[in-house]
Amino acid sequence: MRAHPVSVCIITYNEEGNLRECLESVRWADEIVVVDSKSRDRTVEIAREFTQKVIVRDFPGHVEQKNFCLAQAEHDWVLSLDADERVSPRLQEEIDSALSSGDVQVDGFSAPRKTFYMGKWIRHGGWYPDYKLRLFRRSRGHWGGENPHDRVSLDGSTRRLSGEILHYTYRDLGHHLEVINLFSRISADAKRARGVRFSTFRLFIHPPAKFFKAYFLKGGFLDGVAGFMVAVMGAYSVFVKYCKLWELSRVEKA
Numbered sequence: 077m078r079a080h081p082v083s084v085c086i087i088t089y090n091e092e093g094n095l096r097e098c099l100e101s102v103r104w105a106d107e108i109v110v111v112d113s114k115s116r117d118r119t120v121e122i123a124r125e126f127t128q129k130v131i132v133r134d135f136p137g138h139v140e141q142k143n144f145c146l147a148q149a150e151h152d153w154v155l156s157l158d159a160d161e162r163v164s165p166r167l168q169e170e171i172d173s174a175l176s177s178g179d180v181q182v183d184g185f186s187a188p189r190k191t192f193y194m195g196k197w198i199r200h201g202g203w204y205p206d207y208k209l210r211l212f213r214r215s216r217g218h219w220g221g222e223n224p225h226d227r228v229s230l231d232g233s234t235r236r237l238s239g240e241i242l243h244y245t246y247r248d249l250g251h252h253l254e255v256i257n258l259f260s261r262i263s264a265d266a267k268r269a270r271g272v273r274f275s276t277f278r279l280f281i282h283p284p285a286k287f288f289k290a291y292f293l294k295g296g297f298l299d300g301v302a303g304f305m306v307a308v309m310g311a312y313s314v315f316v317k318y319c320k321l322w323e324l325s326r327v328e329k330a
Contacts, residue, residue: 167239183232184212201296
């Protein structure tokens with residue numbers, strides 16, 4: 077029995093293929109909050125099968141939307157998930173145990189995230205264990221980072237759990253390329269807004285360095301063909317981001 081109730085916070089957009097499984101994995105929570113960015117599929121309908129706390133609003137950015145979702149939570153302890161993630165039974169048990177005491181000694185918990193990609197679980201290449209801080213006191217933390225790469229900023233201590241967040245990422249290569257195209261533009265826009273200038277050196281060096289690190293230093297080769305694809309797509313993502321930053325600089329000069 078948990079001494080501390082938990083609010084699960086999820087932001088969504090066109091996630092009808094993932095959301096039901098995500099929400100099924102957190103039925104045990106004391107509250108579920110879903111903030112949707114005006115989906116055009118059945119996402120909102122599915123969300124309302126699990127909770128009445130569904131809010132539909134414009135999408136201001138990943139960091140901003142996740143912080144808005146946190147602000148809607150009733151309880152101090154929040155578990156933030158993406159719609160393509162699920163809480164494993166082992167992680168649920170650990171959360172229940174960690175929050176069973178009235179006096180929890182830390183302010184947040186991180187858990188390893190395991191990703192399913194191209195028909196298999198990826199265990200190398202920097203994709204695993206990929207610890208994510210997702211369970212924390214709302215009064216001590218918030219979402220920060222640079223869109224679209226958000227992260228929790230916590231004023232307090234943390235502890236690691238061993239139960240996994242299960243991540244069912246890209247449906248196929250086409251979907252992966254779509255996400256790279258979208259996220260690389262968001263990242264380039266954010267860098268440009270911060271005054272970051274295009275660098276030919278970074279364009280030439282960072283993509284191959286990304287591949288070398290993922291495939292060789294992080295053992296991506298141990299995941300076979302899927303591991304090679306992870307490394308190549310990671311390098312390609314970096315390449316496209318810098319290309320779009322270059323493109324933005326040319327537009328400004330025109």
